[in-house]
Amino acid sequence: RPDRLVWATNWPHPNHTPGNKPEEADLLDLLLEWIPNESIRRAVLAGNPARLYDFKE
Structure with a gap:
């Protein structure tokens, strides 16, 4: 369910x-490949974490 997904990384990648x-x-290219729909991507990157x-927006 895209409404329950948020994007995160382990930046600055301390274990590498x-x-x-x-x-x-x-990593961004992977995100664009995995979530090609712009409105879902916007939700994953901004709307879902905000909620x-x-x-406050």
């Missing part, structure tokens, strides 16, 4: 060794 850290652009943490 130097030279073995993921590229942030690659979860009771952020």
